[in-house]
Amino acid sequence: MEKRIKIGIIGSGGIAGAHVKAYKELDYVDIVAVADVVPGRAEQFIAKWELGFAAAYDDHRKLLELDLDGVSICTPNVAHYQTTIDALNAGKQVMLEKPMSVTLEQAVEMVQTAKKTGNMLNVGFQPRYDPNMALLKDLVQSGQLGDVYYVETGGGRRRGMPGGTFIREDLAGAGAIADIGCYSLDMAMNTLGNPKPVTVSAYTSNHFGTNRKYHPEADRFQVEDFGAALVRFDNGLVMNFKISWAMHMDTLGATMFLGTDAGLKVTPAGKGPWSGVWDGSVGSITMFHDIAGHHTESPIPTVEHKKNLFHEKVRDFVEAVRDGRPAPIPGEQIVRNQAVIDGILRSAKAKREVEVFIPEF
Known part of the structure; x- marks a missing residue:
């Protein structure tokens, strides 16, 4: 039994x-x-x-x-x-x-x-359980990109600000960065093999959440609705990260992995005002590389599935x-994700670059 x-x-x-x-x-x-x-x-x-x-x-x-x-x-x-x-x-x-x-x-x-x-x-x-996330990780880890030196990730909703406990600093601790930004960070960092962050230089704001024209709980809005950061890792890799709950723009762009031999452009799945972030599946993957001296773009077929x-x-x-x-x-993998979030919040408050220290486990 x-x-x-x-x-x-x-x-x-x-x-x-x-x-x-x-x-x-x-x-x-x-x-x-x-x-x-x-x-x-x-x-x-x-x-x-x-x-x-x-x-x-x-x-x-x-x-x-x-x-x-x-x-x-x-x-x-x-x-x-x-x-x-x-x-x-x-x-x-x-x-x-x-x-x-x-x-x-x-x-x-x-x-x-x-x-x-x-x-x-x-x-x-x-x-992480999406087969296309596994496909993306396999592509990057295969070495086909050469040495990956730059990653750009994040996401943005034109309108997608939650309320209630999500906007209270005493309950949520942070806003868009912790809520949906952690997904973008995990998508990129897990794909890269979880490199160790060493410095963060960041900016945050909440122009939309604190404006009653855009949020019904503006008077109680205490966290950030936008964040951007430059993150350096111990292997020399640099990440450009940006995330937004609300903005006057349709997208903050695709996720990109730039390597010395090839690059990958990755878009998230989903449509509508609450989409555009990495809390779901992959929409498309395109490899940019040279063949016989010619600039070439190769669409990578995504995996069709019905997994919940x-x-x-x-x-x-x-x-x-x-x-x-x-x-x-x-947890020892996700602590590096948390280290970036922590660094973003500290850097934005200090208005300068901050160092990140994670002990060995």
Whole structure:
């Protein structure tokens, strides 16, 4: 008889519903508890998602006292750090929603705690499960581009600013950079083999979010809606990064990988005002290279698929828990993503270039 996997959910906001839906598609998973700091919300969530006899708590530490195989952490960003530390120390395997944390120091401690306890810290970047993301990584890692020396990535929505907890600094920690920028960073950095950032020079602004003409919660808007940065890595690579929740432009351009032998131009999939960022699939891939002295453009056929990427990331986490495998997307990779975000916020505040230091694990 197949072992049943017992899961707890910490945080019952919107993204928690996506986790529950994916877990319920796995017939050997039981969601046995839900915790939310707002009294009554866990009970409402359990009723909404028909979770039967799941226990409800308003303190995640009570949930962690249960015999659980793993937890999904779906809290606002500022709570990622403490709930993850508590869950790892309680012996639970962790599926953590992005972004990893608010600061680099928090991310480092989270990874160190996972190492110390021997428990899994898996960070949820579902676009990695798109076959076209794997194709892109294979192309870059194959050496066909030669030495990659420059990358340009990011994304922009003409209009796509969220509200609520996303725009409060005390709950989100940051705005567009952490919300959708982390996807752009992971797409590029994972493709490149996760190089180590060493310096960041950045700029951020919130001209649209704080203007009532563009946002109904302008008076409560506390985070950035735009960011741009130049990031240097320890291997000499340079990244030009830009991200926007709102702008007077149709696009901030495609992602580009420039190499000494060839270059790749990559566009995201999706249409509409909330598209244009790397939280989904690949739209097109084109290689620019020379053949017999002629400038040549070669379209790379993308992979047609019907995968539900969110389901794939949850299933992979559950199977890793069941089989005793390492984290599919380990925290020690994503800490470099968080280091860039942390560097952008520090640099923008200081109005100068800042150094990035990540300890060895």
